[in-house]
Amino acid sequence: MKAAPFEYTRVSTLAEACELLSEHGGDAKLIAGGQSLVPMMAMRLARPAWLVDINRLEELKHVELRGDALVVGAAVRQCVIERNADAVRSLPLMNRALKWVGHVQTRNRGTVGGSVVHADPSAEIPLVACVLDATLVLQDTSGRSEVAAREFFFAPMVTAIAPEQCLAEIRFPVWDAPRVGCSFEEVSIRHGDFALVSACAQVALDADGKCVRAALGIGGASPFPHALPEIGAMLEGKVLDDMLIEDAAVAVAGLIDPDGDLHATAEYRRFLARMLAMRVLKAAAEDAAGKGAK
Amino acid sequence: MSEKLYPVSITVNGKAHAAEVPSRLTLVDFLRDTLRLTGTHVGCEHGICGACSVILDGAPVRSCLMFAVQLDGCSVTTIEGLARPDGTPSVLQDAFCEAHGLQCGYCTPGMIVASHALLESNPQPSEAEIRDAIGGNLCRCTGYQQIVDAVQLAAGNLAKGAK
Incomplete structure (x- = not known):
């Protein structure tokens, strides 16, 4: 056994779980799938005194x-x-x-x-x-x-x-538009591992192929999942041609401030963010263009 | 000080097992140490290597990433439960031998559990689908190619009616 000892309760309502959390505060942890918590407990990075199981709620x-x-x-x-x-x-x-x-x-x-x-x-x-x-x-x-x-x-x-x-x-x-396209890409050491950098985009095009709405974000390059509404604003009302997408990708690289670590330098992460932003915007635009008329 | 014990009843390979376990006992330790079903292997114990894969209520999962106490009333199939009823190897297990889908054998139970679950839901998988299905299982001997070959061989044999 690798985890530290804990008291276990499987609750039958969410209200009951909240009661236990209120009673034990930071000493209690909720567990559902456990796919992140159990490894942390195995490494004793987490050692809750109480485990409140909401998996079956x-x-x-x-x-x-x-x-x-x-x-x-x-x-x-x-x-x-x-x-x-x-x-x-x-x-x-x-x-x-x-x-x-x-x-x-x-x-x-x-x-x-x-x-x-x-x-x-x-x-x-x-x-x-x-x-x-x-x-x-x-x-x-x-x-x-x-x-x-x-x-x-x-x-x-x-x-x-x-x-x-x-x-x-x-x-x-949910984006209620006829021509919505999206894409998600990432670079990791091995598929399924944590992303060094990830990027995703969703765009909506009008009947003439002009972008009416766009959203983009970068993962792994900031201390939090980083949505970049500035990029959406830059793309809306325009046709998503290669030149505009490249400009947007350069802007992405300027908006983030990645850290370097054992796995990748800050510069490499910034480079990945730019390349992945370009790829997901192109793929999302193509995906949207393939839907509906013209 | 002795640790508090929790009653659990888990059906493993069709047989119900009741026991009293500490809350922090993982499912893989329950299978190996409590039930003495040592076919399921323990590798990394934090969800990376896939050696401990078992089938929980029909779906492949990592048995090191759950506590036995959470699984009261659940049904688990381990590598021991995948052989033919007379104990001889299944078509998939035979194919692993035939195609040399193993060397040291450490990852093999997990590989077979993952491949078995794939073939149950997708009897004629493409090579990409096979690689995706075993993507959560690490092998340091084979380079994976013979494992993929073994699953393809099993799929072919099952399609020809092998049982």
Whole structure:
């Protein structure tokens, strides 16, 4: 046994989980899929005194279209969202992103919400949440509150969630336009490993091929998943030709301030961000252009 | 001080096992140390190598990344559960021998569990699909090619009606 000893409780409601969190505060940890928490416990980087198991809570497993958003319960497994028909249709960027998330064995167990609250700056799901400007719904004993994904992530594994709060659901805005295209790319040492840098983009084109909406973000190059609304503003109203995309990619490299580490220098990360931004914008534009007329 | 024990009942390879375990006992340690089913291997113990792969309620997962106490009432299939009922190797296991899909054997149970789960859901996978399915399993001997060959051989043999 590698983890430090802990008390274990499997709760039957989210309210019960919130009660336990309120009682034990920072000594308690929630576990759902456990694909990030259990390795940290094995290395004793995490040693919660209490483990509160929310893995079986059906109230955290909904996937539904509500208004202009796809609402995903925090404990929905990554393999479920990968195959869910509503998610594939309305949230294609998430589907592209999931191909890069871990491996079959970890996606079968890991949850969408777990990846968000774990807040690894190179993780794909948090990046999608930020790029699409998702809203996170948090619950504690006093009720629910909302926070924008773009304001949730502060630093590696540091977020706006309080020790007594549980992520209940994530609302991903759905782009209601006929010609929406997207792309997700990353560079890692080995497929399924943490990204050195990742990039994703989603664009919407009008009937004449002009960009009406664009969103782009970079992962792994900042201490948090980095949405870059400046790039969207730069592209909207224009035709996404190669020249404009190259200018946007150069702008991306100027907007980030990566750190270097054992795996990649800061310069290499900046270079990757520029190249990947170019690739995802081109691919997203092509994807959108292939849909609908002209 | 003795550690608090939690009752669990887990069905492994079709047989129900009840035990009292410490909360921090991982599923792989439960399988190997409590049940003495040592076919499932322990590699990295933090979810990188895939040697501990088992099938949980129909889907391949890493047994080092879950605590046994979480799995009360669940059903697990290990490498021991994949052989034919008389204990002889399955078509897939035969194919690993035939195609030399192993050398030291450390990764093999995980590779076979991952490949078995693939063939259950996708009986005629492409080479890319095979590589994706075993992408979470590390092998330091074969260079992977013979493992891919073995899965392709098994898929072909199963299509021809091998049982």
